[in-house]
Amino acid sequence: MQTMPPDLSLKLANAVDGMPAFPKSVEKILQLTRDVNCTPKDIVQVIDKDPVVTVKILKVVNSAYYSLPRQITSVNNAVVYLGFNTIKNLALAIAAIGMMPKHNAADFDVDQYLLHSLSTAGIARKLASQMGDADPMDCFIGGLLHDFGKVVFAQFLPEEFRQALRMSQANKSSLHEALRQTVGVDHALVGAMLVEKWRFAPELIHTISHQYEADQVDTGLFACVFTANQISKQLGFGFGGNPCIHPLPEQVQRRMGGTLEDVIAASDDWSTVFDDAKLFATL
Amino acid sequence: MKVKFWGVRGSIASPGPATVRYGGNTTCIEVRTDNNELIILDAGTGIFPLSQSLLTELPVTANVLITHSHWDHIQGLPLFVPNFIPGNTLRLHGAYDPVTGKGVEQVMSVQLQYSYFPVREAELKARIEYVTLTPNESIQIGSATITPFMMNHPVIDFGYRIEANGKSVFFTGDHEPPPNIYEPQDPEFSEYQSFVDAKTADILQAMAGVDVLIADSSYTRAEYPAKKGWGHGTFDTSIEYAKLAGAKMLFCTHHEPTRSDDALDQVFEQVLLEHPRQAGDPIYRLAKEGDSYEF
Numbered sequence: 109m110q111t112m113p114p115d116l117s118l119k120l121a122n123a124v125d126g127m128p129a130f131p132k133s134v135e136k137i138l139q140l141t142r143d144v145n146c147t148p149k150d151i152v153q154v155i156d157k158d159p160v161v162t163v164k165i166l167k168v169v170n171s172a173y174y175s176l177p178r179q180i181t182s183v184n185n186a187v188v189y190l191g192f193n194t195i196k197n198l199a200l201a202i203a204a205i206g207m208m209p210k211h212n213a214a215d216f217d218v219d220q221y222l223l224h225s226l227s228t229a230g231i232a233r234k235l236a237s238q239m240g241d242a243d244p245m246d247c248f249i250g251g252l253l254h255d256f257g258k259v260v261f262a263q264f265l266p267e268e269f270r271q272a273l274r275m276s277q278a279n280k281s282s283l284h285e286a287l288r289q290t291v292g293v294d295h296a297l298v299g300a301m302l303v304e305k306w307r308f309a310p311e312l313i314h315t316i317s318h319q320y321e322a323d324q325v326d327t328g329l330f331a332c333v334f335t336a337n338q339i340s341k342q343l344g345f346g347f348g349g350n351p352c353i354h355p356l357p358e359q360v361q362r363r364m365g366g367t368l369e370d371v372i373a374a375s376d377d378w379s380t381v382f383d384d385a386k387l388f389a390t391l
Numbered sequence: 392m393k394v395k396f397w398g399v400r401g402s403i404a405s406p407g408p409a410t411v412r413y414g415g416n417t418t419c420i421e422v423r424t425d426n427n428e429l430i431i432l433d434a435g436t437g438i439f440p441l442s443q444s445l446l447t448e449l450p451v452t453a454n455v456l457i458t459h460s461h462w463d464h465i466q467g468l469p470l471f472v473p474n475f476i477p478g479n480t481l482r483l484h485g486a487y488d489p490v491t492g493k494g495v496e497q498v499m500s501v502q503l504q505y506s507y508f509p510v511r512e513a514e515l516k517a518r519i520e521y522v523t524l525t526p527n528e529s530i531q532i533g534s535a536t537i538t539p540f541m542m543n544h545p546v547i548d549f550g551y552r553i554e555a556n557g558k559s560v561f562f563t564g565d566h567e568p569p570p571n572i573y574e575p576q577d578p579e580f581s582e583y584q585s586f587v588d589a590k591t592a593d594i595l596q597a598m599a600g601v602d603v604l605i606a607d608s609s610y611t612r613a614e615y616p617a618k619k620g621w622g623h624g625t626f627d628t629s630i631e632y633a634k635l636a637g638a639k640m641l642f643c644t645h646h647e648p649t650r651s652d653d654a655l656d657q658v659f660e661q662v663l664l665e666h667p668r669q670a671g672d673p674i675y676r677l678a679k680e681g682d683s684y685e686f
């Protein structure tokens with residue numbers, strides 16, 4: 109665990125407090141979709157209460173792709189028109205990325221960051237469904253949020269963050285090392301503070317906080333998110349500010365059935381994940 | 392116009408001694424206009440024998456209309472034999488899926504991956520064209536006017552109306568008449584019901600007066616409650632559509648893979664008893680692999 113002086117600790121705690129809440133609707137939809145007894149009505153009522161998601165769903169349904177005899181004006185109406193399952197999956201994707209910030213004070217390329225996060229999320233989900241011992245949706249959320257600490261830095265410590273970005277670019281060093289020098293702690297720790305505040309499961313918090321102490325966690329979720337992060341960087345799907353690609357630690361290799369190169373070679377289809385990421389980045 | 396059934400099973404191909412009479416292939420229907428234009432509804436495993444029957448009339452332009460991307464409706468596509476012979480054209484039509492952000496080309500690209508199939512798309516010898524359709528907007532295929540309509544299923548799913556030379560056929564694809572997701576005592580019930588009623592009116596208008604209606608009739612009325620929300624209709628809902636739309640002939644299809652020929656005959660006999668034909672009612676039939684019907 110990294111230690112930090114009390115004033116930095118207080119500063120970071122305030123920064124984390126200043127971040128927006130994790131959308132309740134995402135949490136709730138995730139929870140409901142795991143429950144076999146949940147009815148379409150339950151999920152529709154959750155979507156209905158999230159105005160941002162509702163507006164985006166209506167935008168999709170009323171788009172030129174579906175030339176409608178009449179305007180679709182509510183989630184219920186959209187369910188009858190496009191089907192419950194389609195609306196549920198659409199809502200989940202829209203809600204999960206809805207919290208990504210569009211602007212920041214540091215020289216941090218948010219569009220590239222968003223693509224990196226979304227493609228890591230998509231790859232982690234794909235790996236989970238191939239491996240079978242991790243929940244694909246948890247892996248998606250893990251991938252989506254693994255770098256969220258950088259967003260906190262970009263908002264609240266833009267000077268130090270900008271310096272770290274430059275430092276790691278200049279000598280091709282890992283961004284987390286540079287952040288430890290300029291800020292005093294890295295984004296893994298701050299990201300973990302944030303998801304803890306959002307009351308995520310301990311496994312997800314560990315996955316985010318230990319992303320640079322990879323030998324310490326041995327779970328399917330960790331293996332999928334760690335591997336997905338490296339694949340996303342190796343294949344250049346977006347950019348989260350870190351030029352370094354880390355080899356898979358031994359226990360991750362065991363779970364993934366090979367090295368990073370082996371996992372990448374096992375599919376010729378990574379680019380479709382990136383296409384999906386690009387699509388959702390524009391919704 | 393002529394329709395010929397090459398695959399009438401739902402969910403998974405089910406060959407074997409118990410399915411010899413109605414056939415074990417999954418959904419595929421050949422439609423020929425009076426001008427002999429070739430339109431193929433869905434590309435389940437039944438498209439493989441269909442494609443072999445085309446070898447005597449090469450080169451062909453096959454206009455394939457995909458209802459939706461579930462396996463039982465696309466699985467035969469990679470083995471559509473004319474794809475491997477130069478000079479042929481496969482024109483694939485289907486929907487845009489807002490969840491994946493992909494058009495109908497996805498149906499091919501997911502199947503023609505090296506790990507699943509030895510031939511890549513670029514190696515196919517035929518010309519492959521993709522046409523992503525918009526619901527309610529008609530397109531012309533030779534003498535035929537084709538209109539896709541949005542049906543209800545766990546993925547985006549089209550029903551197709553085909554009209555040519557004054558004759559018409561409607562194929563629902565997989566379809567469950569949208570149920571009301573609320574309980575009658577819920578405040579949202581009646582508003583939701585009004586959406587369902589509007590949707591039903593749209594569907595009936597799409598089917599109105601067709602010579603032939605081919606409809607997903609997977610379940611019996613008794614089986615349905617356990618399968619609600621799975622996206623399939625019953626014999627009874629198909630009969631109701633056929634009657635209300637004023638169709639002349641109804642073919643019930645998408646037979647349950649576990650239902651033997653004998654069991655299928657049995658449930659259909661019961662259905663006919665419960666729906667005795669009155670003057671002006673449609674003729675009711677079970678879709679059977681190999682059968683064709685000219686009108």
Ligand SMILES: [Zn+2]
Nearest residue numbers: 401402463565
């Ligand atoms: Zn089906």
Ligand SMILES: [Zn+2]
Nearest residue numbers: 459461544565
């Ligand atoms: Zn289906």
